[in-house]
Amino acid sequence: MTRLPEWLDPTPWLELAHTATPAQVRQALAGAEPGERELAALLSPAADAHLEELARRALSLTRRHFGRTVSLYAPLYLSNYCSGGCLYCGFAADRRTPRRRLEPAAVRQELAAMRAWGCQDVLLLTGERTAQAGLDYLAECVGIAAAVMPSVQVEVFPMPAADYRRLADQGCTGVTIYQETYDPARYDHFHRWGPKKDFAARLDAPARALAGGLRQVGLGALLGLSDPAFDMLALYRHLRHLRQRWWRAGVSLSFPRIRPQAGGFQAEFPVDDRFLARIIWAFRLCLPDVPLVLSTRESPAFRDGMAGVGINRMSVNSRTTVGGYAVAEGAAIGTGDAAAQFEVSDGRDAASFCAMLRARALEPVFKNADAAYREPVGAAAAS
Amino acid sequence: MAAIPANAPLPADPFRLGDVELPSRLILGTGKFSGVEAMLAAIQASGTGLVTVALRRFSRGPGAADDLLGPLATLPNVRLMPNTSGAMNAREAVRAAQLARELSGSRFVKVEIHPNPHHLLPDPLETYAAAAELAKDGFLVLPYIPADPVLARRLEDVGCAAVMPLGAPIGSGGGLTTRDMVRIMVRECSIPVIVDAGLRAPSEAALALELGCAAVLVNSAIAAADEPARMAQAFALGVQAGRLARRAGLMPQGAVGHAVATSPLTSFLGGTA
Numbered sequence: 001m002t003r004l005p006e007w008l009d010p011t012p013w014l015e016l017a018h019t020a021t022p023a024q025v026r027q028a029l030a031g032a033e034p035g036e037r038e039l040a041a042l043l044s045p046a047a048d049a050h051l052e053e054l055a056r057r058a059l060s061l062t063r064r065h066f067g068r069t070v071s072l073y074a075p076l077y078l079s080n081y082c083s084g085g086c087l088y089c090g091f092a093a094d095r096r097t098p099r100r101r102l103e104p105a106a107v108r109q110e111l112a113a114m115r116a117w118g119c120q121d122v123l124l125l126t127g128e129r130t131a132q133a134g135l136d137y138l139a140e141c142v143g144i145a146a147a148v149m150p151s152v153q154v155e156v157f158p159m160p161a162a163d164y165r166r167l168a169d170q171g172c173t174g175v176t177i178y179q180e181t182y183d184p185a186r187y188d189h190f191h192r193w194g195p196k197k198d199f200a201a202r203l204d205a206p207a208r209a210l211a212g213g214l215r216q217v218g219l220g221a222l223l224g225l226s227d228p229a230f231d232m233l234a235l236y237r238h239l240r241h242l243r244q245r246w247w248r249a250g251v252s253l254s255f256p257r258i259r260p261q262a263g264g265f266q267a268e269f270p271v272d273d274r275f276l277a278r279i280i281w282a283f284r285l286c287l288p289d290v291p292l293v294l295s296t297r298e299s300p301a302f303r304d305g306m307a308g309v310g311i312n313r314m315s316v317n318s319r320t321t322v323g324g325y326a327v328a329e330g331a332a333i334g335t336g337d338a339a340a341q342f343e344v345s346d347g348r349d350a351a352s353f354c355a356m357l358r359a360r361a362l363e364p365v366f367k368n369a370d371a372a373y374r375e376p377v378g379a380a381a382a383s
Numbered sequence: 384m385a386a387i388p389a390n391a392p393l394p395a396d397p398f399r400l401g402d403v404e405l406p407s408r409l410i411l412g413t414g415k416f417s418g419v420e421a422m423l424a425a426i427q428a429s430g431t432g433l434v435t436v437a438l439r440r441f442s443r444g445p446g447a448a449d450d451l452l453g454p455l456a457t458l459p460n461v462r463l464m465p466n467t468s469g470a471m472n473a474r475e476a477v478r479a480a481q482l483a484r485e486l487s488g489s490r491f492v493k494v495e496i497h498p499n500p501h502h503l504l505p506d507p508l509e510t511y512a513a514a515a516e517l518a519k520d521g522f523l524v525l526p527y528i529p530a531d532p533v534l535a536r537r538l539e540d541v542g543c544a545a546v547m548p549l550g551a552p553i554g555s556g557g558g559l560t561t562r563d564m565v566r567i568m569v570r571e572c573s574i575p576v577i578v579d580a581g582l583r584a585p586s587e588a589a590l591a592l593e594l595g596c597a598a599v600l601v602n603s604a605i606a607a608a609d610e611p612a613r614m615a616q617a618f619a620l621g622v623q624a625g626r627l628a629r630r631a632g633l634m635p636q637g638a639v640g641h642a643v644a645t646s647p648l649t650s651f652l653g654g655t656a
Contacts, residue, residue, distance in 0.1 A: 063607045065554045067415020118448065150439075215471070243501070248471065250500035289501040354448070361417040365449050370439040373470060373478035
């Protein structure tokens with residue numbers, strides 16, 4: 001794909017997002033129903049002067065729609081085998097990272113260790129599809145997880161709708177899939193080979209997941225790869241498109257940014273804390289009812305400040321190595337670990353993270369789903 | 384008429400849902416609080432005898448910190464009304480209700496089916512189907528519905544214990560935006576009409592009771608207030624004021640202040656009064 005489809009192309013708003021005047025920013029803040037125009041203005045440098053007001057409004061909207069709660073999940077990396085060649089990724093196929101996958105017994109053990117500290121919402125991750133970690137393996141792991149976790153979602157390689165249906169049948173309810181960047185030329189540059197080079201196939205994956213019976217999709221762009229204004233406006237359009245077509249779908253947004261990792265990739269468009277906070281708050285103003293997610297890629301100070309202020313869902317106590325909860329892989333957490341996909345910046349355990357939330361009058365919610373009454377996907381599709 | 388001394392106790396005014404009598408016309412939701420203590424404090428301050436709790440917030444593992452069922456079960460004089468929030472259709476809601484009845488021992492169920500997880504508006508078709516089935520199965524069914532008087536009557540006909548029209552979308556704090564529809568529902572239903580969702584201020588709860596609603600269900604407005612327990616108390620007073628006003632009989636509206644035509648419309652009839 002060299003040109004974006006019209007429904008996705010943010011070009012009409014790009015100039016505003018780069019050069020909004022203070023008056024245009026004030027107008028955006030005064031809008032009764034903030035939409036794309038307002039998002040563009042709030043992404044512009046002129047909006048930085050209004051950061052405190054943005055934060056205040058993000059807090060009110062988050063509290064109104066999600067209450068004083070933060071929903072928590074944790075990732076479990078099943079495998080770091082990968083066929084992809086993402087320039088920025090510690091697990092890319094040409095890195096000398098040792099490769100392994102968790103066998104079913106080890107998956108059970110990891111999940112039991114996660115349950116022991118309270119986790120009831122797990123995100124299973126793999127790399128791009130490989131013989132070692134393909135659909136059969138993934139479906140088996142989803143089934144194992146669904147037997148012990150009320151909520152199981154995946155962040156894995158894109159697949160056809162029928163394959164997503166297989167995951168749904170095993171108890172998976174959602175998929176997270178970041179487009180990384182919505183700029184086709186830059187996408188092509190970063191994804192050097194393999195199936196991930198297919199921009200369009202990845203772009204359409206959330207829709208295929210919903211067609212396959214999954215209920216939630218998580219979208220995002222990896223901040224740092226391209227012009228953040230372009231990517232964030234396209235992200236907004238991607239979400240809007242999905243919600244129009246799939247009116248029952250839950251769509252959430254994450255805001256990952258490039259962190260130091262194996263391979264030493266440096267972001268060309270670094271996004272600092274102040275800008276990242278503004279991006280998140282601008283989205284909260286324009287999409288008050290959409291879950292906004294923040295991971296442990298971010299520092300404790302940043303996460304503490306964002307919890308309940310725009311952000312209503314967070315990962316906790318994360319390992320970004322394969323496994324790592326039951327069996328620590330080397331120094332599984334913290335700096336300098338070559339076996340991690342990216343560095344975890346917030347290494348606090350669940351108890352201290354929850355204590356921080358409570359000190360901010362926020363309730364940590366581990367369980368906010370129940371599989372006990374959920375229908376098999378085939379039945380739901382028939383209604 | 385006998386004199387009413389200041390601070391006299393309010394007249395007896397039982398509120399029944401099915402065969403159950405409740406001490407208060409305020410029903411509380413249990414989500415969105417900053418923690419279990421804040422939730423319990425608000426429930427106690429409200430004087431409510433009925434709270435709703437989502438089955439998906441029951442933690443069946445031992446000692447889970449975010450479980451809501453355990454702490455609620457310790458409250459004396461407060462009945463639980465599990466809700467089916469999270470169910471996508473009637474079949475899921477029925478299963479959720481049955482499971483919740485087993486776990487909580489309560490016959491109450493709030494049927495809540497909102498397939499769109501963003502605006503959380505109720506699906507009338509699925510809600511109707513689930514409510515009909517659960518009522519037949521012996522539940523005290525309180526369906527959360529759009530403010531549609533015809534749907535409300537249909538739900539009464541299949542045996543619901545009450546209907547719960549929304550005042551505005553959940554969590555919006557929009558107030559009683561559906562008042563005209565709610566007024567019709569009150570006139571036409573013989574089961575209680577309970578406004579659920581959208582209220583922001585105790586004055587809006589008072590308004591719902593003044594219009595003849597039997598009760599209100601409030602969650603966000605209390606949980607998201609600066610002081611939830613105080614706000615719960617305020618809602619309790621709003622509900623009492625509204626109910627008392629309803630029973631006392633509001634003065635007729637629009638009966639005074641109309642301009643009087645210079646030539647009376649009845650002059651052609653001749654004669655004098």
